[in-house]
Amino acid sequence: MVSSPAHLAHDGLVEVMGGRAVPCFERPERITAIEAALADTSSYRLLPPSAHGLAPITAVHESALVELLEQVWADSVASGATDGAAPLIPDTFLVGPMAAGGYRGSGTAAPARLGAYCLDTATPIVAGTYAAARAAVDVALTAADLVLDGEELGYALCRPPGHHAAREMYGGYCFFNNAAIVAESLVLKGARRVAILDVDYHHGNGTQQIFWERGDVLYISLHADPARAFPYFSGHADEVGAGAGKGFNHNIPLAARTDIQAYAAALERACAIVDDFAPDAPLIVSLGFDTFERDPIADLALTTEDYARVGSIIAGLGRPTVLIQEGGYAIDAIGANAVSLLSGFGR
Numbered sequence: 511m512v513s514s515p516a517h518l519a520h521d522g523l524v525e526v527m528g529g530r531a532v533p534c535f536e537r538p539e540r541i542t543a544i545e546a547a548l549a550d551t552s553s554y555r556l557l558p559p560s561a562h563g564l565a566p567i568t569a570v571h572e573s574a575l576v577e578l579l580e581q582v583w584a585d586s587v588a589s590g591a592t593d594g595a596a597p598l599i600p601d602t603f604l605v606g607p608m609a610a611g612g613y614r615g616s617g618t619a620a621p622a623r624l625g626a627y628c629l630d631t632a633t634p635i636v637a638g639t640y641a642a643a644r645a646a647v648d649v650a651l652t653a654a655d656l657v658l659d660g661e662e663l664g665y666a667l668c669r670p671p672g673h674h675a676a677r678e679m680y681g682g683y684c685f686f687n688n689a690a691i692v693a694e695s696l697v698l699k700g701a702r703r704v705a706i707l708d709v710d711y712h713h714g715n716g717t718q719q720i721f722w723e724r725g726d727v728l729y730i731s732l733h734a735d736p737a738r739a740f741p742y743f744s745g746h747a748d749e750v751g752a753g754a755g756k757g758f759n760h761n762i763p764l765a766a767r768t769d770i771q772a773y774a775a776a777l778e779r780a781c782a783i784v785d786d787f788a789p790d791a792p793l794i795v796s797l798g799f800d801t802f803e804r805d806p807i808a809d810l811a812l813t814t815e816d817y818a819r820v821g822s823i824i825a826g827l828g829r830p831t832v833l834i835q836e837g838g839y840a841i842d843a844i845g846a847n848a849v850s851l852l853s854g855f856g857r
């Protein structure tokens with residue numbers, strides 16, 4: 511498994527949810543809890559990431575987004591837009607009529623810059639955010655390197671997560687789309703068919719958007735029905751891709767309180783689609799543990815024991831696999847859930 515301490519400095523303090531400022535659910539303890547649980551089993555090597563530079567990121571994201579994330583904190587401190595303690599959270603958004611004619615905003619004030627690129631009020635930026643997001647990409651790419659070098663399984667303990675980040679949009683706790691960056695890097699290395707299986711509780715709207723018109727990258731996601739769950743505006747079953755990508759985007763929305771029986775059936779369907787696609791590169795899994803029965807912001811019903819079955823179904827594909835950590839907010843259980851899932855891979 512690969513991890514970087516850089517994420518510790520991305521400690522966002524608060525998010526605005528349901529009209530209230532609450533402590534961030536997406537917090538450093540999510541990853542340190544997994545590290546501790548895996549260390550206790552003493553069968554895992556914890557490796558640092560190697561630097562991969564900006565090129566894999568700008569292969570997927572607009573450079574304007576990268577520049578915003580790199581500069582907005584320092585600019586805001588310099589201009590007095592933040593006192594250096596409060597996180598940057600947009601309060602004015604570029605939506606609908608405001609975006610008519612492709613207007614992207616020319617404002618230089620932090621609220622304008624944030625509102626032109628962010629989708630929600632849950633994704634604060636602080637001093638350590640950009641370095642953490644860059645490190646998460648390196649963690650993901652390093653785990654992929656391990657698998658390309660012959661490991662059957664690589665586990666990237668990415669934080670911040672990535673699957674809500676689109677080509678020029680961040681949000682949903684995500685800044686750079688770690689899984690999409692790995693997928694594109696595999697294509698650039700010569701792969702012709704790359705599959706991303708997303709088992710996070712939420713729909714990976716960013717991954718879907720990035721590969722919407724691509725037939726060489728399959729995206730298939732099991733997630734809470736967007737009729738009731740974030741990100742609300744994407745993740746419906748009739749979103750199937752467009753152009754060359756038509757038929758290569760699959761969404762499987764799930765009902766509230768879905769348990770392992772129904773979940774396993776849906777996952778087996780998804781795995782059959784992956785098998786038919788016949789990837790010629792390692793399988794990428796966007797791995798969320800917010801499908802857990804006690805997750806504080808979700809409503810599915812998987813137990814700690816159930817993750818072993820989730821792992822074994824994915825392992826049953828018999829493919830080299832890169833696990834990319836996405837969500838999961840029940841910090842007291844996330845470590846045990848990770849251990850259980852890996853046991854399904856025979857670890």
Ligand SMILES: [Zn+2]
Binds near residue numbers: 710712798836838
């Ligand atoms: Zn999630």
